[in-house]
Amino acid sequence: MADDTFAWVRQRFAEVLEMDPSEINRDSRLADDLDADSIDLIEVVNSAESALGVTVSEEQLYDLETVAQLVELLDQLRGA
Amino acid sequence: MAASGDAALKASQAANFDNLNEVVADSKFDRHLRFFNFGYRPLGDDEPVGPRLGPGFPNQDSAQLLFQVIGPTDLTGARVVEVGCGRGGNLWLLRRHYGTAAVVGADIAYKSVAFCRRSMPEGDAQFVVADAERVPLGSGIADAVVSVETSCTYPDIEWFFRDVARMVKVGGHFLYTDLLLTALVDPFVAVLEQLGFELEHRRDITANVCASRDARAARQKLAFGETPDADEVTMAEFVGREGSRLYDSLTDGEHQYTILRFRKAASVEPPAERLLAEPIAALVREQAQLAVELLTIPSR
DSSP: OOHHHHHHHHHHHHHHTOOOOOOTTTTTBBBTTOOOHHHHHHHHHHHHHHHHHHOOOOOHHHHHOOHHHHHHHHHHHTOO | OTTTHHHHHHHHHHHHHHHHHHHHSSSTGGGGGOOOOOOOOTTTTOOOOOOOOTSSSOHHHHHHHHHHHHOOOOTOOOEEEETTTTTTTHHHHHHHSSOOEEEEEEEHHHHHHHHHHHHOTTEEEEEEEETSSSSOOOOOOOHHHHHHHHOGTTHHHHHHHHHHHHHHHEEEEEEEEEEEEHHHHHHHHHHHHHTTTTEEEEOEEEEHHHHHHHHHHHHHHHOOOOOOGGGGHHEEEHHHHSSSSSHHHHTTEEEEEEEEEEESSSSSOOOOSSSSSSHHHHHHHHHHHHHHTTTHHHHH
């Protein structure tokens, strides 16, 4: 998992969820730990698509459970 | 035959949902917004039923409403028709999680059908622009017909019920839920029974739907994006926000959000005469007129 992708995802989640970035780690579960819902996740993914130049399909997005899974997915899509 | 005002009412209904599609198209959530219904939220110790969805799936409560309506019905290898499919969320879930062989969506709003065609281009999914009271699909083609929170907008609903009975094979299913005037539920069941259906399951889920609106309406409104001030009242109706007329109907005691699950037991030649008594038919028309009025976006 590329550290820069994780840092980017953590920062963006922190902004969307109005949390301190230090409260977000790789193993954070989106719903149970961060209380993020689909609207939050779509906000982050939309930003990622613009910032990182990737396209996340609906199927890929809807199955995500953790921050780490999103980071791995973005890295895959970037060819990292 | 249909009452003379029904065509205008249906045209307004189609325009309302085409307009809503335009509102959504301007939103960053457009491609993810597949549901326009009020959803279902388990209460107390009840657990969600059906497939488990990741937290990224939008409109979890709408998915749960579908799963509650399907219940134990086995749709593996089935051809499922949804009348009033909107933006196709239910059929998207059926294809992904229930092993259906084919799905067909029918909706009166052209822009909803266009969205469905874009988002489900696969060969096992077909979509048609259609009047729910004159569905242009063959007889006996469906193992199941699904109808979720749409029939309250049909001004002459008996024709919809007759079409459902015509499309469903003997042994097939009609999986139906809606927010209806309570006085209409028993007459609707009676009509469907006269058309060859057996009622297998009936449940009042008004409290569950109300809980979904309490929990999600304000949040869901965000997914519609920015709307002009003049549209705020209507958008509150679309999402069932507290204070809207449609939210109030969940608590006024005169309406009931009901799940009705039928199995087609026999093929019945539909009678020439009307099955719904005129006073009931008049209530149906009033209900549809109110729905159109509440969901009309004034600035479009």
